[in-house]
Amino acid sequence: MTTPIKRTPYKCFYASCMATLAHLDVMKEAIAVVGNLKQKGSVILAASPLMKSKFSIKTGSRLYEIPIHPSIHLFEPQMDYFIRISVEITKLLTSYVPKEAIHVYSIDECFVDLTGTEKLWGNPEGTARTIQDEIFRQFEIPNTVGMGPNMLLAKIALDLEAKKTKVGFAKWNYEDVKEKLWPLSPLSEMWGIGRQTERSLNHMGIFSVGDLANANLKQLESRFGIMGNQLYYHAWGIDLSKVGEAPLIEGQVSYGKGQMLMRDYNTTKEVLAVLLEQCEDVARRAREAFQIGRTITLGIAYSKNSYGGGFQRSKTIDEGTNDTMVIYEVCKQLFNEYHNDRPVRHISVSLTKLESEQSMQLDLFDTNKFKRRMLGDTMDRIRSRFGSGAVLRAVSYTEAGTAIKRSQLIGGHKM
Structure with a gap:
């Protein structure tokens, strides 16, 4: 029996963590976690149930939408604390099952395989409820639990039913499909x-x-x-994935990077600076997995100040690549072709149609391909050892660059 444990109900793990720090009850107080309290347009990362029901503020809302009210508590995220709590909850789970039976799905959710634990802890449903109570007792973090015969049904039971119940628990079988x-x-x-x-x-x-x-x-x-x-x-509710494997789809199907800019980028030079940083991130992840891709996709969203909109265009190249500059040149070409000179607020880059790097062919007319691959690998190793900001391209030191600030964040937010 597979059990995904959502570490808080209503998707408010961050709010629950901040509530514990401030000695507040997340179920009784209006709490919101905001990306940056100094920026009115900053996104709400999490909101407590009362914040949602009383003030209609939810995850994805903006800071300027929150009314001025004495009962509202606003916090900036503390990602190091969130991660520490997440790790401690996972450690608690290892007192019930071996670590191989745990699949951490995200910072606030994981799957636990309770198969074979009946002789130790009794009925799996009772064990799941015990774990649920233990998490609340130790961390004062309310949580929801879904159960099912496989990862898919357990996850669906969690999302579609458990989160909507007062007890935060639901169990689905094939008969429920x-x-x-x-x-x-x-x-x-x-x-x-x-x-x-x-x-x-x-x-x-x-x-x-x-x-x-x-x-x-x-x-x-x-x-x-x-x-x-x-x-x-x-x-039909059939999923053959095992706990510890990537659920739903085996293997990585793409590498992507999306970024909401903190201001409107009005010039091509500014946009290309961030675009190069994003291509570097995408290429690095592909190189680390020894993958290459043939389809490169660029997505651009325009500022709301210019009535929004945008475009997403792709280009498939003849030979797969994980070379930063090859990906960048394709994105640059797509940008120059489809951009209509409006201010840009969001940029995304992805690499798809992946295959093993072993299939990469040497090019008689490009004698530096192997050298560029080795250079990329060297830069990746330095960043892995000393941090993502250890080696940066020159554009990152310009006013438009964002890599330096992002290297000081965890999960895109302050530590």
């Missing part, structure tokens, strides 16, 4: 289906999980490849 899962719509409400995949499925006439379960498997595989096969079987 048709009644509880199939009516689900829109499809993006289901774990593992994003907005883009949802749109593609909608174009095929598939609008609910029940539609997906009764769709033509060959058509899904033709449209989505192996992912189409997984989507079909997940709609």
